[in-house]
Amino acid sequence: MAQQPIENEKEKMAPVFAADRILAFLGFFFLFIPGMNPARICEKISNKLSLFTSAVSYSSIVADMKQLFRYGNLNQGSFALLYAGAIVLALGIVVIGAGACISLGNQPMKRISIFVSLPGSVLSLIGLVLIFISHGQISADPNVGPMLPAGVILYTALAVVILVLNLILMVTVPKADSSVSMHMETKYQLFLMFLPFGMLAFVFSYLPLWGWRYSFFDYRSGGELSADNFVGFYWFKYLFENSATRRDIVTVLRNTLAMSGLGLLTSWVPLAFAVFLAEIHNKTFKRFVQTFTTIPNFISWVLVYTVALAIFSTEGFINTFAQARGWIDASTATNYLMGDSHTWLKMLAWGIWKGTGWSAIIYIAGISGIDQQLYEAATVDGAGRFQRMLHVTLPGLMPTYMVMLLLAVAGALSNGLDQYLVFSNASNLEHMQVLDLFVYKLGVEKGSIPLSTVIGMTKSIVSVVLFFVANSISKFVRGESIV
């Protein structure tokens, strides 16, 4: 009965704790967003710097200021102060976050969380003051383009609100009964254990989506995104209206779909490989074949290219072998890797060479899972070898094959970059440039970030749609989804 009022109090304060947690999460999230970096107190500091990065490395803050330090009147001390402020602020945010996590526990833990969050918010405010002071110190110098970033206001607001919330909580949440030991519900315990990994997944898989905004700006490397260079769907139109780009896109799509199409047309190869390997009864031989045909899957495309050089280049195996026999002479030696004849087929062949043994494993395992009695029954009914393959083995493997095929359809726009990057050269680029390679060349080599983002974004969206279509087909036909 004595517990009752405390329980009531806890219920009443639940929304305040929830608000505290949301704010703590926001503060933590903005740590990684450069646009929200309160430490960017002048234009000389890169706009790609997040508060987290600023707090981790001093050199990243002053990266563009070496000149100014050397010649000028710029005081390095201000930036050291800024760095210290960033560290204190980041630390404060982490402490607030820890407090928010602890507040998921029972009454005594909630009480503790208040006394963690309070100093956390004070720490953040101290950090902000340091940043503000260093801003004051450099604001006289027009060379660095002093400015007060939105992040300062945002973080000040966050820290103040969190401070106030926790002060309220301190007053309203009664002291915990010392007989109640600290405890947290299992579901929250498990969630907190998961949280760091969830954040990693978020930062590296979801946060890149934020980069899609570049496709709506006229952005040049090192520049800024602002209302001034917002161009709406300009780049999307540009893709179709600029005739040179349009021609490129058509070529690239042709290559991409051709390569994927050829891949789909030969997707039965691993299946056949497995089926015919199953007909061999010598275990040692089977093992030998399986071991060595899977090796190419485990070497990188760069190494595959070395292999290609060793066999097919002018000084490779085929040419030297033929020369040694006198079939050709040195002057007629051909480099089979140059030139643009049968480029698609060559790439397909390399793909098959590299992937067949590996892809076959899943079918080999599938065959060993087929009931032997089916084979016996088929034999009794007079089925020959090929009839058994056709009527027992293949139907048994069909579900697996369908899943693989649907996944391949969903991935039709992603041929991968490595293979085409290493095998491409000036002479065969016309047939080699697939979407992934095109985006790489456009974005990384030519630095046309908005346009390559537009293409990559469109590709991602189409791929996701294709995947869901494939998944629905699978659901409809087999009554089972892929994922």
Added chain:
Amino acid sequence: MEEKNFEQNNMQENKQGKLKINVVDDKKGAGRKDRKAGDIVFYIVDYAFFIVFTLACLFPFYYLFINTISAPEFVGRGEINFIPRGFTLENYIALTSVSDLGRSVVVTIARTILGTALMVAASSFVGYLVTKEEMWHRKFWYRFLVITMYFNAGLIPWYLNMLMLGLTDSFAAYIIPGIVAPYNIILVKTYIESIPGELQESAFIDGASYMTVFRKIIWPLSKPILATIAIFGAVGNWNSFQDSLILMPNAVELHTLQHKLYVYLNQSTNLASVMNTGGTSSSVLNFAVNGKIVKYTISMVSIIPILCVYPFLQNYFEEGIMLGAVKG
């Protein structure tokens, strides 16, 4: 007991029956010889196909290898095709004079060990956590992880993100993004679900915490699958070159072995330029003359570790890929 015996008897009978049928079949006059001949032809073709395919997979590596251990004068004349001649290890010794190669080997080994260890630790722990129904919104968080396998923002947004996080030109870019690997988490989760639940339950009844159960029960029992993902991870790390190519424009000292190899392969000039030919030792000169041997030797250096560990670990792969085929 009896039933089992009966079944076994039955099966034996079946086998005999089958044999009989075969005999009967074979006795059906003219068919017999044809069939035998057909079988033999089939086996010859089947074996021949697999022998040729396996050789096609093996020979290039063998060819590279014999060229790197043969005397340069034979290699230069293109005489090494099937049998090594004039055995020498000079090529491998001379590699030590290729500038920066040693450092990229160290970087690659470091990222392989560190990246794989962290990835395996994280995958096993997260894989264990997502099997726990009690977790707050478990289904949502599990999907949150799995969905990332089926979409990605694209190369440039990925690069901009890494830039934004300050992970360009830093070794951490090789390690941190790879820690959470959804596919491997699915493998571990599926595997843990196949371990009888009673083992965990009895431990919980005895008062063990989640961490204790993980350390004392789950970790030891899931070693086979952890070995599998460790191999996947190690091979992936060892072979990776895209991240090195795109994220390390200024930090040449952080380039991985594959990246270095890619650069060397694309160098049109004689590779003598990358050698510290301060001394005029004959081995270095010989070596420099043959640019292609340098390429072959570097390739062998990066292939040999994979070839060495590979055959021993093959059993694990099959297990892993089968588990992956099971719905996540």
